[in-house]
Amino acid sequence: MIKAAVVGGTGYTGVELLRLLAAHPDVELDVITSRSEAGRPLAELFPNLRGCLDLAFSAPDVGQLLACDLVFFATPNGTAMTMVPQLVEAGVRVIDLAADFRLVRADEWEAWYGIPHACPEYLEQAVYGLTEVNREALRTARLVANPGCYPTAVQLGFLPLLEQQRVDTEHLVADAKSGVSGAGRKPATGTLLCEASENFKAYAVPGHRHLPEIRQGLEAAAGKPVGLTFVPHLTPMIRGIHATLYAQLHDPEQDLQALYETRYRDQPFVDVLPAGSHPETRSVRGANHCRIAVHRPQQGNVVVVLAVIDNLVKGAAGQAVQNMNVMFGLDERAGLAGIALLP
Amino acid sequence: MIKAAVVGGTGYTGVELLRLLAAHPDVELDVITSRSEAGRPLAELFPNLRGCLDLAFSAPDVGQLLACDLVFFATPNGTAMTMVPQLVEAGVRVIDLAADFRLVRADEWEAWYGIPHACPEYLEQAVYGLTEVNREALRTARLVANPGCYPTAVQLGFLPLLEQQRVDTEHLVADAKSGVSGAGRKPATGTLLCEASENFKAYAVPGHRHLPEIRQGLEAAAGKPVGLTFVPHLTPMIRGIHATLYAQLHDPEQDLQALYETRYRDQPFVDVLPAGSHPETRSVRGANHCRIAVHRPQQGNVVVVLAVIDNLVKGAAGQAVQNMNVMFGLDERAGLAGIALLP
Amino acid sequence: MIKAAVVGGTGYTGVELLRLLAAHPDVELDVITSRSEAGRPLAELFPNLRGCLDLAFSAPDVGQLLACDLVFFATPNGTAMTMVPQLVEAGVRVIDLAADFRLVRADEWEAWYGIPHACPEYLEQAVYGLTEVNREALRTARLVANPGCYPTAVQLGFLPLLEQQRVDTEHLVADAKSGVSGAGRKPATGTLLCEASENFKAYAVPGHRHLPEIRQGLEAAAGKPVGLTFVPHLTPMIRGIHATLYAQLHDPEQDLQALYETRYRDQPFVDVLPAGSHPETRSVRGANHCRIAVHRPQQGNVVVVLAVIDNLVKGAAGQAVQNMNVMFGLDERAGLAGIALLP
């Protein structure tokens, strides 16, 4: 049994991680910390956990964390980096679901997140936890930077094209749509039901923090700089991301369906749909799959890739569990067999 | 392993049953019939099942059904009754998720369902599958009438009061609210998103088919006739039933909280919330629990009971699996450990 | 032209009032105050007003208000009462959309609202603005207490039965369901889209502030004390209230349809639907109507009344405009001809 702790379990990423870990056959979850909710039973915040995970939040206590095999950080950006060195040095493995270790370059991180990085020397040793790219490195990783939700969908959608040099990398477009849970559980006017339901809008068009993360991953796949326009949108539903990706093909005659099927043949959580399909976000609601379809409309030279994930599962907590499974030598699918809830 | 078949798996009750059975450790599901969709892979209708249950619908074939231990009917009302005698006589056990065997009296059934009953002699031998009431009879049942969604929530909410003679049985009110999946997957104007979202309405106030079913159960619990007003409403969400129940107490000083906790202490799927609680439908989304709270507003002589279920789980497919577990001597919770999806 | 001001226009009641007043042919709206948003254009908060009402919020300034014919308060409870005496003494008429003047008895008000009342001597002279009850008194009112949203729907639904002594007043039940906009625009966890959509729950069952307000109105209609159980619920939509009302008839044989049609024959904003109808909240979305249907299920002795309003219109801003029209001798329907938005 993996002895695990969750730091900061009061947000949506946290509750989803708790849901998955509570049902995981190889995990013993003893500690869930929250400074603000210390002493309060989980089920008061998250009534779905009542009877399933009868723990209370506790105040953060480094001693407790040091006694664990693995610590998940489901905290706001900027928290994990203050505790990671102590844990990692002591041999505790860490998966950070926030953004602290996602960018390789400290200056870029600081420019986008607006604060100094507390331990920039860890940025290089952190393994970026897009399992389908870094599985081998994850097996021995001490510190894993779990990818953002948009970056997961956009990278999985673009990777085959970039790795195989099939498209013009100067003019990539990622038009992404997210459910509202991506904005978190903190009270804010913009995510009230009365503001966000029956409404659709783009946001952060001038620049979103996931842009450098996506670009970094795409450039690694392409082996060269890429020109990417990334526009996120808020769509009136709770869960789900739909990425619609556009690129210009070098050779329109290539077999894109085969390209995708080959790339993802051995990936248990990436599902390439039959040619002509349109994946729906609900087909992965609560599940760890990414479902992808690839199109070449009107037999032209533009490829359109459609990729859907549940932003809280493959885009956050599920991928964290998937990474944990790899790190600890378990079946990659352990604890992740849940079927999407439909309708 | 229980060799099971599902007849008519193209509706929402069907897909939910398939989701649960696919993950059940003791069930081997070989046959899913649908006259209209014969030959079509399940995943085309239900993309959540892709990669999880790679079967196709088949045309109904009695021979195949007779080879099973158990047949679930997830068909429209009036279908199961045409096949049940043949199956039951051959020793195949049956759980009907439709209404064919829910009422004891054939004349009443025919009055509410508007067609002659094909095998009225089976009405008395059918066991009404409200597990919390009929667990013992279910162990040996050959034919189980799985309760309706509203009847499950309303009966579980009222039972302790009626069984213990605590309220005036002449003036019971059940004000029930259902998500739209209760209306099924058949195309209809009234359940289009553009008609049913951002809208709330009562329906069938003059008389709903679940009224006689509820009344039958309440009268059995009370041991005498009851006067019940039942008003169902359509609420703009996919899953969930919330029953708000009103009755007049004989003795306002009694301890209602204890009454409920005692009644449901040993019921794995009924959760009595702490005094003062307000259960939310999302706390059981995708899960088989019924969560209940009991109130006496303003310390008066009216008791208000709040009961929530997922209409497709405890109100349909989950309760069917729970009944199957009892019928076949399994742990009642087998295959039903899924935690509700929140948010 | 009526020279009008709105104090506190940053909530949903405020923006709806602005929408209605901007289109009203007899109103000149010069002043909209907000301490927190002073200087900010309305359209930044409420993009629907862009190009339609090009004003900015201003800091509250008594001098400006004293120059008006009418001041609307769309402020939180407890604000209007600090300014009303000065305005009313100076001859400015006031409509308070909050609760400060809705209860006649100061001790009851203070018990439910938890603060001392700043000007209890105004409670008796305030006219309760349920137009269909107090139209005559409104014509000359100096201070109008605009009713709450639930109280409007519940009172309009019960009035004919109580005024004509048709039901047992000891056992009234009002099961009411509201869209989320009733909870206001202030950020709060419970009204986030991810908490309130795909969810249904009761709240405040032990006691809601609208209970004494409703009871006061029902007792005035009945001419005696009433026993009322009032349970509010949150339903996952933006606008709309549906009240489902239950009472026991003295004489089941009476013609309830005629009773309602007669009572509301001359009320331009109360629409009694044909017998057998089920009103939908969307049929009044954005409109000032209350639509009502009356049922006697199963020809029994229980009457069920269904009443729907838009909580922000007839339940708040629209009724305020209706009252203004009456106060200033205008056509009661002026500025309120908008047709509900469907779908």
Add this chain to the structure above:
Amino acid sequence: MIKAAVVGGTGYTGVELLRLLAAHPDVELDVITSRSEAGRPLAELFPNLRGCLDLAFSAPDVGQLLACDLVFFATPNGTAMTMVPQLVEAGVRVIDLAADFRLVRADEWEAWYGIPHACPEYLEQAVYGLTEVNREALRTARLVANPGCYPTAVQLGFLPLLEQQRVDTEHLVADAKSGVSGAGRKPATGTLLCEASENFKAYAVPGHRHLPEIRQGLEAAAGKPVGLTFVPHLTPMIRGIHATLYAQLHDPEQDLQALYETRYRDQPFVDVLPAGSHPETRSVRGANHCRIAVHRPQQGNVVVVLAVIDNLVKGAAGQAVQNMNVMFGLDERAGLAGIALLP
């Protein structure tokens, strides 16, 4: 007064047209035809119209239509073209809200719509009713092809760039998201609340009927062929279209904000938002405005245009009324002053 008729008023475009015409000061609406609903009061289908437009549907009768000044067709594609010649020859003006006259070339129309065109000789004389492009021609038009919903948003968004030759016309991308009402009121599985809510998906990526219509308009603006990739998506809400448009700038240094403001300065229903804005679909819910923002992310050479409309208003019925106003010499804004409903 314009004597007007609506043919086929049973869909969402129809009810929205009725809502607008009922409130229009210069229109007398006498005839609303529906073969299937003949004799039925409008308010039975559309309860929002109860008390506002007390007419019944009538069976189509050419004599009645010939007595009108103007006939609106709110029928499925392929209906108007069978009646238009007779009406137009008799001097009755026609606005077709369906697609029958939107494409100039008959062969292209037949390829996309799959049936022979009944009166191809009318395709050239029909005026395409994008008011902001063809206002002058509309004044004397006998037959108006009211634009599709996606084409309205996409063309208004792209026009300034194309008319002024500012972008590479070979690589235009239009990623468009629509509320479900765009799919109509006909019962269908895919638009049930339980299928379309809490879900997001692209559809018709291989080719949507609005593609040739958009391309035709963009090519007219650009004066040359364009390469357009158009991907429509279904978003879980009732009303609204959000078009996100991408193009590569010839000269990144140009002042795009001024370009858009200049182009639309005199257009009463196109609102160019301040630089840096993100328009929301709810800001035009029920209103005839198109709101547009223009961005150049990361100061690069890609322009991103965001354009929102209400698909049933500016995307259908509202634009039809706007066109009627132009055709009959009225104020273009007559009957279209309604403010968007928010929240």
